[in-house]
Amino acid sequence: MSSLQYPSKLPNVKTTIFTTTGNLAREHKAIDLSQGFPNFEADSVLIDLVSKAMKQGHNQYAAMSGYFGLREIIASKIEKLHGRSYDPEKEITVTVGATQAIYTAVTAFVHAGDEVIVLKPCYDCYEPAIEVNGGTVVPIQLRKGDYKVDWEEFKKKITAKTRMVIINTPHNPSGRILSKEDMLQLQEILRPTNIILVSDEVYEHIVFDDAEHQSASRFDDLASRSFVCASFGKTFHVTGWKMGYCAAPAALMHEFRQVHQFAVFCVDHPVQRALAEYLKNSDRYLALNSFYQEKRDFFLNLLKDSRFRFTPSQGTYFQLVDYTAITNEGDENLSKRLIIDHKLASIAISSFNANNRDDKVLRFCFAKKNETLEKAAEILCAL
Ligand code: PMP
Ligand code: GLN
Numbered sequence: 001m002s003s004l005q006y007p008s009k010l011p012n013v014k015t016t017i018f019t020t021t022g023n024l025a026r027e028h029k030a031i032d033l034s035q036g037f038p039n040f041e042a043d044s045v046l047i048d049l050v051s052k053a054m055k056q057g058h059n060q061y062a063a064m065s066g067y068f069g070l071r072e073i074i075a076s077k078i079e080k081l082h083g084r085s086y087d088p089e090k091e092i093t094v095t096v097g098a099t100q101a102i103y104t105a106v107t108a109f110v111h112a113g114d115e116v117i118v119l120k121p122c123y124d125c126y127e128p129a130i131e132v133n134g135g136t137v138v139p140i141q142l143r144k145g146d147y148k149v150d151w152e153e154f155k156k157k158i159t160a161k162t163r164m165v166i167i168n169t170p171h172n173p174s175g176r177i178l179s180k181e182d183m184l185q186l187q188e189i190l191r192p193t194n195i196i197l198v199s200d201e202v203y204e205h206i207v208f209d210d211a212e213h214q215s216a217s218r219f220d221d222l223a224s225r226s227f228v229c230a231s232f233g234k235t236f237h238v239t240g241w242k243m244g245y246c247a248a249p250a251a252l253m254h255e256f257r258q259v260h261q262f263a264v265f266c267v268d269h270p271v272q273r274a275l276a277e278y279l280k281n282s283d284r285y286l287a288l289n290s291f292y293q294e295k296r297d298f299f300l301n302l303l304k305d306s307r308f309r310f311t312p313s314q315g316t317y318f319q320l321v322d323y324t325a326i327t328n329e330g331d332e333n334l335s336k337r338l339i340i341d342h343k344l345a346s347i348a349i350s351s352f353n354a355n356n357r358d359d360k361v362l363r364f365c366f367a368k369k370n371e372t373l374e375k376a377a378e379i380l381c382a383l
Contacts, residue, residue, distance in 0.1 A: 066094025121352030170315025
């Protein structure tokens with residue numbers, strides 16, 4: 001036992017729900033629809049490309065901002081999809097997943113006393129990143145159901161201290177997407193300000209029912225102030241590789257790299273080589289919408305005779321379900337009970353809401369083999 005005395009930088013942060021729920025799921029051998037990761041394999045072509053890159057000797061440090069060939073193909077992908085041209089030399093950086101991109105952007109810009117607006121419920125890495133840098137989180141709670149942003153309310157939260165806004169579309173955990181109108185409203189609100197936007201777009205290729213992903217990079221004024229953050233883990237079924245990137249105008253990216261170079265210097269080199277090759281075929285990411293739409297529909301069709309209520313997810317590989325027709329207990333309690341008594345793991349989303357508001361909904365990840373979804377649905381339909 002250490003007798004050292006020191007003040008914690010994050011005294012109120014608990015172990016992430018993904019770790020605690022995942023551990024409980026493993027302990028009870030539950031079917032795991034909690035943490036967001038696929039339980040099927042990635043394309044063997046991609047795996048072979050990594051081993052090829054290793055055998056070809058790409059085993060030493062990559063360039064600090066990422067292997068240039070990968071940055072080039074990322075830039076051309078963004079230009080094709082969203083019509084924005086980023087300079088791969090100065091405006092794209094490859095990161096250790098989107099998590100590091102978000103953390104680094106926050107660290108590079110948020111000073112002690114700055115305010116950062118987040119839309120709740122939100123992914124759990126945003127707030128600790130703000131707080132560890134001395135910033136103040138300004139939460140805006142979205143309403144249960146449609147999780148729409150009230151832009152008038154949003155506007156009122158902006159003060160002289162607002163340094164940054166973090167948005168996420170498609171949105172984890174709600175599965176809602178921001179529309180073009182939402183992005184235009186956000187653009188008008190931010191236009192007269194100096195606010196930096198972090199746009200978390202890790203589910204950019206998982207959008208359903210012919211909707212289009214409205215990247216911040218599509219909108220001139222938003223793009224001029226944004227870090228657009230993405231994750232290869234989500235797109236290519238390799239969450240364990242922790243590979244992501246972000247795009248931002250050169251001046252902003254310069255500040256980002258001031259931090260990035262000393263936090264990680266560079267990320268896994270052979271994987272970057274492999275991804276650069278793999279990305280040459282755009283079907284590999286463009287087919288993801290329909291791939292996951294089928295999974296969503298398969299899962300929801302199995303749940304249609306259950307007592308859960310839901311609005312189909314518009315994007316991401318998550319589905320929220322309202323369980324109030326079954327029980328009135330709190331979501332954390334139900335989530336635990338489902339794991340221990342019924343051997344099925346989900347995520348209770350109260351921990352992502354402002355003041356842990358309990359909307360009595362659970363989140364299920366449908367990035368799973370159909371047989372896993374069938375087994376899970378059988379349990380859920382019996383409740
Ligand atoms: N943002 C959101 C909304 C996420 O769901 C995740 C989950 N992985 C991340 C960021 C982090 O992405 P990565 O695993 O690439 O760090
Ligand atoms: N993004 C994943 C999710 O929402 C989890 C990633 C993590 O465990 N940090 O489930």
